[in-house]
Amino acid sequence: MTERERIAGKKLRERSILNRTIRAFFDAREFIEIEAPILVPSPGLELHLDAFAVENRYLITSPEYQMKRLLAGGMQRIYSLGKVFRRKEAGAHHNPEFTMLEWYRAGAGWIEIADDTEALVWQCARQFRVTEVGRCALEPPWPRLTVGEACERWGRVRVYGDEDVTTLRERVAAAGWRVPADGDWSDVFFGFFLDAVEPHLGRDEPTLVHDWPAPLCALARAKPDDARVVERFEVYAAGLELCNAFGELTDAAEQRRRLESDLAARKQRGLAEYPIDEKFLAALADMPPAAGIALGVDRLAMLLLGASDIRDVLPFADDEL
Amino acid sequence: MIDSDGKRCYILPTMPSSVDATELRPGLKLLMDGQPYTVIERQFVKPGKGAAFTRTKMKNLLTGRNVENNFRSGEKIELADIEEKGMSFLYKEGEDFVFMDQQSYEQITIVKDLVGDDWKWLKDNMVVFVLFWNGRAIGVTLPNFVELRVVTSEPGVKGDTSGGAQKPATLETGATINVPLFINEGDLLRIDTRTGGYCERVKG
Numbered sequence: 001m002t003e004r005e006r007i008a009g010k011k012l013r014e015r016s017i018l019n020r021t022i023r024a025f026f027d028a029r030e031f032i033e034i035e036a037p038i039l040v041p042s043p044g045l046e047l048h049l050d051a052f053a054v055e056n057r058y059l060i061t062s063p064e065y066q067m068k069r070l071l072a073g074g075m076q077r078i079y080s081l082g083k084v085f086r087r088k089e090a091g092a093h094h095n096p097e098f099t100m101l102e103w104y105r106a107g108a109g110w111i112e113i114a115d116d117t118e119a120l121v122w123q124c125a126r127q128f129r130v131t132e133v134g135r136c137a138l139e140p141p142w143p144r145l146t147v148g149e150a151c152e153r154w155g156r157v158r159v160y161g162d163e164d165v166t167t168l169r170e171r172v173a174a175a176g177w178r179v180p181a182d183g184d185w186s187d188v189f190f191g192f193f194l195d196a197v198e199p200h201l202g203r204d205e206p207t208l209v210h211d212w213p214a215p216l217c218a219l220a221r222a223k224p225d226d227a228r229v230v231e232r233f234e235v236y237a238a239g240l241e242l243c244n245a246f247g248e249l250t251d252a253a254e255q256r257r258r259l260e261s262d263l264a265a266r267k268q269r270g271l272a273e274y275p276i277d278e279k280f281l282a283a284l285a286d287m288p289p290a291a292g293i294a295l296g297v298d299r300l301a302m303l304l305l306g307a308s309d310i311r312d313v314l315p316f317a318d319d320e321l
Numbered sequence: 322m323i324d325s326d327g328k329r330c331y332i333l334p335t336m337p338s339s340v341d342a343t344e345l346r347p348g349l350k351l352l353m354d355g356q357p358y359t360v361i362e363r364q365f366v367k368p369g370k371g372a373a374f375t376r377t378k379m380k381n382l383l384t385g386r387n388v389e390n391n392f393r394s395g396e397k398i399e400l401a402d403i404e405e406k407g408m409s410f411l412y413k414e415g416e417d418f419v420f421m422d423q424q425s426y427e428q429i430t431i432v433k434d435l436v437g438d439d440w441k442w443l444k445d446n447m448v449v450f451v452l453f454w455n456g457r458a459i460g461v462t463l464p465n466f467v468e469l470r471v472v473t474s475e476p477g478v479k480g481d482t483s484g485g486a487q488k489p490a491t492l493e494t495g496a497t498i499n500v501p502l503f504i505n506e507g508d509l510l511r512i513d514t515r516t517g518g519y520c521e522r523v524k525g
Contacts, residue, residue, distance in 0.1 A: 046370065047372075048367070048370065048371055048372050048373070088373070089365075089367060089373070090365065091364060091365025091366070091367075092364055092365070093365075093366070094365060094367060178353070178354070178390060180392075180393055180396050181396070181397075183372075183393060183396075186370075186371055186372065187371075187372055187393055189371075190368050190371035190372060190374070190391075190393075191374070191391055191393060193368070194366065194368070194374055194376065194391035195389070195390060195391050198368075199389070216370055216371075218370050234369065241368065241369060244369045244370065294369075
């Protein structure tokens, strides 16, 4: 394939318009765009993120630590539109280097962020005069349901968030789903979720799934009236996982406990051990209640531009370099 | 390599008995819940906060049903002992079918259920692929196209040459299919075994 043919298959003009639409959306809501650092001392400790190391720094897997320090420093509404990097992620929906849109609101909860997300996606969709993707109608409001409801409806499995891995495994198997021979809570859950639930999400309209089980808490805070789940949501649309949002954890002691537990699990599994970002932890003491989200812009482009492969919306995918 | 007694010994290459989820490829034969499957497609998937998985579309080789499963990276998946052999059809024995292995000349009997509706296109000496699981025949695949002769068919009504009109014709295997009106007894027809439909008349 010649370079001309390769480029002709790409939706690059549309991506440029998409970026402009995103910025216009946040400018109109008086957000400040942040150029988040790319080289950081800690890329985050989540078990399933593998970072690129560069000398004594790492390429960011998400700008969230620095964005939260800005909230602690008094900023109210901020967004970042930039590249993040995750090793070993390559496929039709993944590229090791991809564009992440993150935005945060001080003094707000996940509901406001969910409303932002609906409005943003709809504004971008109208920009491209897209109202439906396949049979998925994009106009808000979108259905919102809890992880527990989704697991029960499509998988016939009750997931509360306080069951141990053995119980979860038994319930998944009893409902007739395949259970892997080993794996922790997250592994058993996601195996079941991908087999049973995810194929049903976002088929007829984008679907917002909230109240994630506590073992999948990441950087989200516990739900005030039900500690078995955390304030976290994801949106699925037409076969794509678009974004992940949190009511942000601001309890430094709890955050340290989670990071240390992640680090211990990394040691135990022989994974790379990343430093705990002490400046991030120290800032949590001054951080106001806040909510924030990370949205994959390449996925949004795929959704709105009708691309089935992430290559079609990137000037150069990893294997085209 | 040299073993502990100082004698030379050889390690024979053997088929691995399992693969990692990341090694799944179309065509690979797997064992799941005690049933053999063939991989049709696979895709890298990774929930934002979860492990990487290989989403795998597979066909059950016993039932023919397609299923989709997500195998976690690092998960070991057992391989099924599947072998495909080219065999030629010899003759019918009662309701069953006798085939001969083209390499070993060994004969095997395959029960009618395994052949199913494909009996319609089976002609003496036709070479088909027989799928074996742990040495037991589990499936028969015919060539996509076969050529069969018409043994009986009423003549078409003269003058009726309109496009869609069809009439029944009985083939040398005993099967009856619909053919265009211009087909005569003795004609050789090309049949698509996947649809069971008439394709064209061939010279011969």
